[in-house]
Amino acid sequence: xxxxxxxxxxxxxxxxxxxxxxxxxxxxxxxxxxxxxxxxxxxxxxxxxxxxxxxxxxxxxxxxxxxxxxxxxxxxxxxxxxxxxxxxxxxxxxxxxxxxxxxxxxxxxxxxxxxxxxxxxxxxxxxxxxxxxxxxxxxxxxxxxxxxxxxxxxxxxxxxxxxxxxxxxxxxxxxxxxxxxxxxxxxxxxxxxxxxxxxxxxxxxxxxxxxxxxxxxxxxxxxxxxxxxxxxxxxxxxxxxxxxxxxxxxxxxxxxxxxxxxxxxxxxxxxxxxxxxxxxxxxxx
Amino acid sequence: xxxxxxxxxxxxxxxxxxxxxxxxxxxxxxxxxxxxxxxxxxxxxxxxxxxxxxxxxxxxxxxxxxxxxxxxxxxxxxxxxxxxxxxxxxxxxxxxxxxxxxxxxxxxxxxxxxxxxxxxxxxxxxxxxxxxxxxxxxxxxxxxxxxxxxxxxxxxxxxxxxxxxxxxxxxxxxxxxxxxxxxxxxxxxxxxxxxxxxxxxxxxxxxxxxxxxxxxxxxxxxxxxxxxxxxxxxxxxxxxxxxxxxxxxxxxxxxxxxxxxxxxxxxxxxxxxxxxxxxxxxxxxxxxxxxxxxxxxxxxxxxxxxxxxxxxxxxxxxxxxxxxxxxxxxxxxxxxxxxxxxxxxxxxxxxxxxxxxxxxxxxx
Numbered sequence: 001x002x003x004x005x006x007x008x009x010x011x012x013x014x015x016x017x018x019x020x021x022x023x024x025x026x027x028x029x030x031x032x033x034x035x036x037x038x039x040x041x042x043x044x045x046x047x048x049x050x051x052x053x054x055x056x057x058x059x060x061x062x063x064x065x066x067x068x069x070x071x072x073x074x075x076x077x078x079x080x081x082x083x084x085x086x087x088x089x090x091x092x093x094x095x096x097x098x099x100x101x102x103x104x105x106x107x108x109x110x111x112x113x114x115x116x117x118x119x120x121x122x123x124x125x126x127x128x129x130x131x132x133x134x135x136x137x138x139x140x141x142x143x144x145x146x147x148x149x150x151x152x153x154x155x156x157x158x159x160x161x162x163x164x165x166x167x168x169x170x171x172x173x174x175x176x177x178x179x180x181x182x183x184x185x186x187x188x189x190x191x192x193x194x195x196x197x198x199x200x201x202x203x204x205x206x207x208x209x210x211x212x213x214x215x216x217x218x219x220x221x222x223x224x225x226x227x228x229x230x231x232x233x234x235x236x237x238x239x240x241x242x243x244x245x246x247x248x249x250x251x252x253x254x255x256x257x258x259x260x261x262x263x264x265x266x267x268x269x270x271x272x273x274x275x276x277x278x279x280x281x282x283x284x285x
Numbered sequence: 286x287x288x289x290x291x292x293x294x295x296x297x298x299x300x301x302x303x304x305x306x307x308x309x310x311x312x313x314x315x316x317x318x319x320x321x322x323x324x325x326x327x328x329x330x331x332x333x334x335x336x337x338x339x340x341x342x343x344x345x346x347x348x349x350x351x352x353x354x355x356x357x358x359x360x361x362x363x364x365x366x367x368x369x370x371x372x373x374x375x376x377x378x379x380x381x382x383x384x385x386x387x388x389x390x391x392x393x394x395x396x397x398x399x400x401x402x403x404x405x406x407x408x409x410x411x412x413x414x415x416x417x418x419x420x421x422x423x424x425x426x427x428x429x430x431x432x433x434x435x436x437x438x439x440x441x442x443x444x445x446x447x448x449x450x451x452x453x454x455x456x457x458x459x460x461x462x463x464x465x466x467x468x469x470x471x472x473x474x475x476x477x478x479x480x481x482x483x484x485x486x487x488x489x490x491x492x493x494x495x496x497x498x499x500x501x502x503x504x505x506x507x508x509x510x511x512x513x514x515x516x517x518x519x520x521x522x523x524x525x526x527x528x529x530x531x532x533x534x535x536x537x538x539x540x541x542x543x544x545x546x547x548x549x550x551x552x553x554x555x556x557x558x559x560x561x562x563x564x565x566x567x568x569x570x571x572x573x574x575x576x577x578x579x580x581x582x583x584x585x586x587x588x589x590x591x592x593x594x595x596x597x598x599x600x601x602x603x604x605x606x607x608x609x610x611x612x613x614x615x616x617x618x619x620x621x622x623x624x625x626x627x628x629x630x631x632x633x634x635x636x637x638x639x640x641x642x643x644x645x646x647x648x649x
Contacts, residue, residue: 015407018374024404031401035392109386113449116353116382117405118374 018118025119025127026134029101033131038096042089042139049084050143053077054150062155074151078168079244081144082175086233089139090183091208098132098187099204100197102274107195111278121278125188125271132184140176148172171243179236182267186232189270192277208232225254232266235259302375303367306456306488307331308352312361315347322347324512325361330490334483336499336520337492339509345492346385348509349459352490353382365457378406381455383447385462385492391435395421395445398434399452406453413452420448425474440471447475451482458482460491464498476501496520531555532572532595536579539589541565544579547586551578563591 033039057077065072105111114124148168156162190204191197212231219225228234234254241248242256308330315323323344339345350356351363354370354377362369368376390398396417403413403420421430424444429437434445447463460479464472479502483489493499499506500520508516538544545557545565553571560566569575572595583590 021405028401108388110388112384113388113402115355118377119405
């Protein structure tokens with residue numbers, strides 16, 4: 001029996017370069033992330049924040065300001081949306097797609113499938129981080145853009161104000177990008193710390209919430225904001241304030257040039273740790 | 286039976302890709318910290334089906350992962366189609382790996398998963414989907430390919446896993462315990478597909494610790510134990526070795542010493558010992574004849590036999606025997622344990638000699 005009789009057909013097409021696998025890993029990781037309800041629910045309900053803040057804008061910004069004649073500053077509303085999404089929706093995304101992703105593959109030994117192909121640990125890691133960042137960015141950007149469109153299109157008293165409000169888009173997008181990348185990288189880095197998905201997920205949420213709560217309590221008593229260097233959301237808030245040029249309290253000492261290097265170091269450290277764990281601890285040794 | 290021989294393969298020069306599929310290992314070793322997983326393995330496999338036979342923990346999976354480019358050798362080298370597979374895209378694209386772990390994602394359909402694996406092998410999305418459908422169809426999953434893997438039976442999961450390993454038509458197919466947990470239907474489909482791949486010119490190397498699984502697929506086997514290739518040859522030669530090495534038969538009965546006296550004079554019986562007050566254990570080189578003799582004497586002497594077992598009628602016993610034997614041949618038993626002993630070559634097939642018997646099944 002010949003090979004042809006057995007149904008074999010030679011592949012005559014072109015093989016794509018191995019660098020193409022980065023894109024394949026991103027798509028594959030996005031598809032996998034979407035299978036989690038912890039990702040689906042925030043995506044479906046993320047616009048809720050924009051609706052609430054939009055109503056607030058319509059009441060405070062349009063009705064009240066219209067009656068009093070005072071100019072209304074809409075920037076704090078957009079700024080508030082970033083923080084709201086950071087606490088309300090992004091943690092669910094990072095839990096569903098980030099903080100357990102590598103641990104799950106480690107438990108099931110799924111690395112063998114990927115690394116038997118021309119996939120590098122860096123490509124694998126980029127795919128996992130990108131998937132989390134994509135959904136985290138989505139739940140921030142979509143409601144934020146809708147809110148900015150509302151403030152631009154409705155209730156702006158003059159073309160200058162309309163232009164000023166359109167200018168919120170840049171700091172908003174930078175904030176969303178920063179939030180997505182930092183939260184995605186650190187959560188995925190956490191997922192490489194252990195083979196237990198429950199452990200990595202619970203550790204991640206503890207690290208996200210507990211230092212912030214403790215820092216908040218200490219700052220109230222000690223009247224200092226330096227303790228927020230231990231809180232990732234606290235550091236992000238400082239950078240968001242700087243991007244939106246939000247007015248700061250007189251006793252605030254922690255500035256964006258303190259927060260940004262720390263966030264950069266934590267993000268890079270998480271990625272390096274995950275890469276090291278992938279290359280040394282599991283398959284590629 | 287051949288005398289033990291030393292591997293003769295020389296290190297391959299340069300990183301020139303060979304058109305002919307092959308696996309070559311030269312003094313290949315792998316350590317995990319202080320644990321030796323593989324020791325001084327030299328062999329050369331050409332197209333056909335090869336069974337990698339060894340007890341659990343013998344180094345089979347480590348060897349497959351070294352060949353698959355997932356581990357970097359601690360010492361020596363491994364070449365797949367002339368290329369060192371670790372981090373080498375050209376080599377990885379010619380290798381298909383089906384790992385032992387049931388690592389399928391329950392929330393993806395088999396088609397999604399296999400298509401993603403095809404894309405990672407360099408195919409465009411449409412081509413990958415087409416190939417994934419063909420591969421899943423070949424393994425009998427045409428109707429189920431759109432279903433999520435979480436709803437699959439174990440045999441179906443195994444077939445889906447195998448489909449991803451062949452979706453890019455690899456020249457070298459590495460299968461870690463591919464028949465574990467499969468039902469007869471899955472088993473038949475898998476065996477048929479592997480025979481086809483080998484007939485198409487691929488090197489198919491599969492690991493198992495069950496001899497009859499090897500017999501179902503091929504005549505060619507490599508025996509691995511304690512991280513060493515202790516023998517290489519054909520299945521019937523392994524069978525002969527099983528019969529050749531001292532065999533133990535344990536009988537639990539009411540008068541073990543009387544039974545021992547009656548059986549001891551039979552041909553092939555080498556010795557006897559009494560592991561407990563109600564048991565006797567015979568050492569024999571001819572187990573079939575000894576079983577017959579025990580049955581005959583038990584009936585004649587009206588013994589009340591409670592059980593008749595063979596504590597070492599397993600491959601583990603054979604591996605143990607071969608390792609010890611190769612150690613004795615090389616000088617001392619310690620040599621075998623440290624890996625310096627020469628492997629046993631059955632049928633004149635020395636590891637690393639480049640010999641490649643004709644595969645079972647249809648030829649090209």
